[in-house]
Amino acid sequence: MRILSSDTSNYPGKTVQVVGWLHKKRLLGGLTFINIRDRKGLVQVVLHDKTEVEKLRGLQIGTVLSVNGKVVKEPRAPGGVELHDAKLKILVPVEVEPPIEIDKPLGHKPENLDTLFEYRPIGLRNIQESTIFKIQSVITKALRDYFAEQDFTEIHTPKLLAAATEGGAEVFKIDYFGKEATLAQSPQFYKQIMVGVFERVYEIAPVYRAEPSATTRHMTEYTSVDAEMAFIDISELQEFLSDLLNYVTDYLWKSNGADLKLIKATKPKITKKIPAITMAEIHERYSQATGENTIGERDLRPDEERWICDYTGQKLGSEAVFVTDWPAEDMKFYHKAQADHPKLADRIDLLFRGVEIVTGSMREHEYSLVLKQLKQKAGGDPEDPGFKPLLMAMQAGMPPHGGFGMGLERLTEKLLGLHNVKEATLFPRDINRLAP
RNA sequence: GGGCUCGUAGUGAAGAGGCCUAUCACGCCUCCCUGUCACGGAGGAGAUCGCCGGUUCAAAUCCGGUCGGGCCCGCCA
Numbered sequence: 433m434r435i436l437s438s439d440t441s442n443y444p445g446k447t448v449q450v451v452g453w454l455h456k457k458r459l460l461g462g463l464t465f466i467n468i469r470d471r472k473g474l475v476q477v478v479l480h481d482k483t484e485v486e487k488l489r490g491l492q493i494g495t496v497l498s499v500n501g502k503v504v505k506e507p508r509a510p511g512g513v514e515l516h517d518a519k520l521k522i523l524v525p526v527e528v529e530p531p532i533e534i535d536k537p538l539g540h541k542p543e544n545l546d547t548l549f550e551y552r553p554i555g556l557r558n559i560q561e562s563t564i565f566k567i568q569s570v571i572t573k574a575l576r577d578y579f580a581e582q583d584f585t586e587i588h589t590p591k592l593l594a595a596a597t598e599g600g601a602e603v604f605k606i607d608y609f610g611k612e613a614t615l616a617q618s619p620q621f622y623k624q625i626m627v628g629v630f631e632r633v634y635e636i637a638p639v640y641r642a643e644p645s646a647t648t649r650h651m652t653e654y655t656s657v658d659a660e661m662a663f664i665d666i667s668e669l670q671e672f673l674s675d676l677l678n679y680v681t682d683y684l685w686k687s688n689g690a691d692l693k694l695i696k697a698t699k700p701k702i703t704k705k706i707p708a709i710t711m712a713e714i715h716e717r718y719s720q721a722t723g724e725n726t727i728g729e730r731d732l733r734p735d736e737e738r739w740i741c742d743y744t745g746q747k748l749g750s751e752a753v754f755v756t757d758w759p760a761e762d763m764k765f766y767h768k769a770q771a772d773h774p775k776l777a778d779r780i781d782l783l784f785r786g787v788e789i790v791t792g793s794m795r796e797h798e799y800s801l802v803l804k805q806l807k808q809k810a811g812g813d814p815e816d817p818g819f820k821p822l823l824m825a826m827q828a829g830m831p832p833h834g835g836f837g838m839g840l841e842r843l844t845e846k847l848l849g850l851h852n853v854k855e856a857t858l859f860p861r862d863i864n865r866l867a868p
Numbered sequence: 869g870g871g872c873u874c875g876u877a878g879u880g881a882a883g884a885g886g887c888c889u890a891u892c893a894c895g896c897c898u899c900c901c902u903g904u905c906a907c908g909g910a911g912g913a914g915a916u917c918g919c920c921g922g923u924u925c926a927a928a929u930c931c932g933g934u935c936g937g938g939c940c941c942g943c944c945a
Contacts, residue, residue: 460908461901476905492896508903529896531878536894536906543874543938551879602943618945643943644869656945734941781945789945839945853945864937 434498438472441513443503450475450515451523453557454495456535457488464488467535468499469557476514477501487520493534494557496524534558540855542648552859552868563691565858567684568844572636574683575657578676584659585630589622591615591638595818602642604652615640618837620766621822623660624795627833628825634659636840644863648852649787649842653861657843660835666778666794669834670754673782673790674706677752684847697848700751700785707744708754708780714740730759738786755781765809766802766822768794768834778834785846792836799826 435448452470464479466488477499479485488495501515532538532551537560540548548555555561579586592606593614604615619635626633639656664672685692685699692699715726718736721743726733732740732755745751758779760769770776782790796802803823806812812819844856854860859868 456905458904458907459901460904463902463904465904465907467905478903480902490897506903508905510905529878531895533879533895539880541880541938544880546937547879639945641944645943646938647940647943650944654945731943787945791945837945842945 436472437468437470437475440475440503440515441505441511444505444513445503447500447502447517448515449498449500450477451498452496454488454491454493454497454526455557456493459485468497469559474559475511476509477518478514478516479518479520481517484518484520487522490527491522492526492529494526494530494554495522496526497522530554534561540851542852545852545854549854549860549865550868556858560695563695564844564848564850564856567688567691567695567848568840568856570684570688571680571844571847572840574680575634575636575676577683578679579632579634579659582632582672584632584634584661585626587623587626587630587633587635588637589616589619589626589635591640593818595816602644604640604642617641618656619658620837621819623658623835624766624822624830624833625825627660627662627835628828628830631662631831632660646863648854651841651853651857651860651862654842654853654857655840657838657840658835660795660833662831662833664834665832666780666834669792669794669836670708670780671705673754673780673792673836674704677706677782677784678702678704680843681847692848695848700847701745701749702752703748703750706752706754706782707748707750708756709740709744710757711755711759712757714755717743730762732781732783732788737783737788741783741786752782752784755783763793763805763809765805765812766795767805768796782836782838784843785849787842787846789842789846790836790838792834794832794834797826797830797832799823799830802826 433449434451435443437450440448450468452468455467455469455474458465464485466477466479467474468477498521499515499518501518504514504516505512506514532555534555534557538548538555538558593616595614603617606613606615616639618639623633623635635658636655638653640653642652643650681700681702711732714732714736715729718739719725719727726736740753741751744753758777760775760777763769763777768778770778778794780792781788796805803814806814806819814823841853841856845853850856
């Protein structure tokens with residue numbers, strides 16, 4: 433019966449079978465070490481028998497094999513345990529030399545990222561590389577746990593749409609049996625519709641953006657963590673996001689400390705209540721500190737986003753910060769303006785380690801106002817199949833509600849201290865990469 | 869879409885008019901090696917220097933074009 437690499441230490445003195453991939457061989461003459469990789473990690477096998485070593489001649493890293501050997505406690509072995517007197521059985525021989533080496537950390541220098549992605553199917557077998565995605569899986573688990581605790585219902589909305597929805601961002605158009613369809617750039621309207629059903633909903637799913645952006649934080653396809661909830665206000669939304677980021681971070685460092693250490697991730701400083709600063713104040717402080725004048729600008733420059741996170745990290749002990757008081761003139765039609773300051777939107781962005789990871793806002797829930805804003809801001813037609821379902825729900829009674837969208841890859845990237853979203857993406861898609 | 873940059877064995881790098889018949893490291897192949905864990909040692913194979921054209925007695929190196937990357941900005945998660 434097969435034993436997992438992580439389990440071998442539970443069978444001292446016993447002969448066990450381990451199956452997996454040949455990850456590394458070191459031939460020292462009369463003694464050969466090989467590492468076997470399975471889903472739990474690596475286990476070292478010591479070979480003395482020349483005929484066993486010969487079985488590996490000409491076989492490359494990646495060869496699939498089973499090993500029967502005696503478990504021996506050995507302080508010199510990585511993990512304190514190794515297999516002795518092993519008999520090898522080659523299950524799938526690999527004879528073609530792999531194009532990249534996976535037994536040591538892969539290069540993540542910007543200019544070499546292309547190679548990293550070109551050989552992803554193999555490179556992902558590297559332990560540091562797979563650890564990134566093992567952790568991403570834990571992040572989504574932590575998110576789901578948190579949403580479940582807060583009484584959210586997970587939903588799945590269509591990605592194939594009849595028409596563009598949000599407006600603004602470019603959408604992908606595709607041929608749909610001779611008609612034109614688009615790829616969802618956000619589940620925005622569907623999650624709002626579902627607020628009328630469940631009050632609290634979330635979705636973790638891909639979204640598509642046809643923006644020709646070529647930066648370290650953009651992709652044409654990414655995973656959006658979208659949530660929407662009824663009967664809240666903007667400060668409660670802020671509190672919710674504070675708790676969520678803290679929950680995920682604490683969960684991660686508690687459950688995967690060794691993995692995080694392996695990839696040299698340092699736990700971010702995040703205060704229980706994430707500080708909030710108005711955009712105007714950030715402009716002022718940034719302008720004062722750098723000599724650049726951004727006062728009056730309607731958005732934050734990327735450099736300001738980096739600067740303010742450094743600033744709050746040092747002065748306020750939080751590498752995450754909310755940006756509040758966005759100008760209402762740039763609102764989307766479904767957004768809500770602040771009740772006492774109609775020139776400002778009821779919107780918050782969450783910046784984390786220099787990058788915007790969340791945009792959240794209160795939505796306009798009064799049917800007549802949404803209708804008015806749709807015409808004014810988006811020049812939208814209420815009969816358009818892109819808008820009609822949302823309006824139908826609004827007319828049927830929608831409570832005050834708000835929500836947010838968070839980039840899963842950006843969150844992963846920043847939690848792990850990576851420098852490009854694509855490093856936190858299994859098979860990244862950008863303006864010039866559609867494969868692998 | 870705009871600006872700036874970079875393309876040299878499978879991978880990562882050095883070479884910046886003649887010293888290049890292109891150097892090094894890792895990987896690969898052969899041999900040696902009984903505690904490796906980026907094992908070590910000896911030897912070997914592997915590159916028409918992204919592509920096209922130009923300048924020059926001479927181009928990996930200079931110029932133009934082209935193709936492919938990267939970074940920044942705009943936009944956003």
